[in-house]
Amino acid sequence: MIESTGIAWVDGKITSMEEARIPFLDRGYFFGDGVYEAVKVIEGKLFALEEHLERFERSMKEIRITPPKTKAEFTDIIRECIEKAGIPNAMVYLQVTRGVGPRMHAFLPQGEPMVTLFVAPMDSLEESVRVAGVSCITVPDERWAHPHIKTLNLLPNVLAKQAAAEKGAFEAIFVLGTEPGGGVVTEASSSNIAAVINGKVVTPPLNGRILPGVSRAIMLETARAAGIEVEEREITLEELLSAEEVILTSTGVEVLGVRELDGVTVGQGVAGPLTRRLYEVFMAGSVQRLS
Numbered sequence: 001m002i003e004s005t006g007i008a009w010v011d012g013k014i015t016s017m018e019e020a021r022i023p024f025l026d027r028g029y030f031f032g033d034g035v036y037e038a039v040k041v042i043e044g045k046l047f048a049l050e051e052h053l054e055r056f057e058r059s060m061k062e063i064r065i066t067p068p069k070t071k072a073e074f075t076d077i078i079r080e081c082i083e084k085a086g087i088p089n090a091m092v093y094l095q096v097t098r099g100v101g102p103r104m105h106a107f108l109p110q111g112e113p114m115v116t117l118f119v120a121p122m123d124s125l126e127e128s129v130r131v132a133g134v135s136c137i138t139v140p141d142e143r144w145a146h147p148h149i150k151t152l153n154l155l156p157n158v159l160a161k162q163a164a165a166e167k168g169a170f171e172a173i174f175v176l177g178t179e180p181g182g183g184v185v186t187e188a189s190s191s192n193i194a195a196v197i198n199g200k201v202v203t204p205p206l207n208g209r210i211l212p213g214v215s216r217a218i219m220l221e222t223a224r225a226a227g228i229e230v231e232e233r234e235i236t237l238e239e240l241l242s243a244e245e246v247i248l249t250s251t252g253v254e255v256l257g258v259r260e261l262d263g264v265t266v267g268q269g270v271a272g273p274l275t276r277r278l279y280e281v282f283m284a285g286s287v288q289r290l291s
């Protein structure tokens, strides 16, 4: 164990987070030219690692980075770091950039991808937050046209989350377009969304405008296995604002209820009954995905 605030892995070298150094000319720093994953560690076990590593490979291919390591090699590095970190409940952050070289926009002919990773403590949300639900705001979805790729280019997400924080809200939900009805909702700044509309759970489809969330997929699978009907279709802002329940899903929050949206109470003003049920079946199904 190195120390409790986490450890970093940079190009094969493990250090404390504070001591980790990356080269100034890394393209991740200048261009955000890279992709990442965040995997949850629960009591020393990795949650849904295979799903995360598959999405990581897909993201690399989408931006034309040849994966510098196999999934098995990434797994070995991750496990070594978890063991060294000795933090039972943590997040593993894994990043690949197009590497180091003179600052030129086009790819460097001899560029080698740069792998970095850290393990830092991350506890599950408090039960009281789960019961109470969280508040959200809506913001225009002004991101680039490929938010299905988990790239380092998170400026719109950063600004959206900050806008939420400044209003005392937990998350910002993106709204795309200004069609009659106020456009469609896509996802949130660092989570996917779902809603209960006319008694049914609906969530936006994987149409390239959202990140294919690992938690979203597990929520859909465990809900269906439990006999809860779930539909993947577009949700208008108007529908979201009058939904019975609004739900966030992500590695960090798992399945979390929304109690207030743009200052208006959602449902009964606490995490709704279907949200609680979805959370229960999600957690029950999670056990099989720990490794």
Ligand code: PLP
Residues within 6 Å of the ligand: 038, 157, 187, 188, 189, 190, 191, 192, 211, 212, 213, 214, 215, 216, 249, 250, 251, 252
């Ligand atoms: N959408 C965005 C924009 C995200 O950044 C994230 C997670 O970071 C998610 C959705 C949820 O994805 P996952 O469930 O794989 O954590």
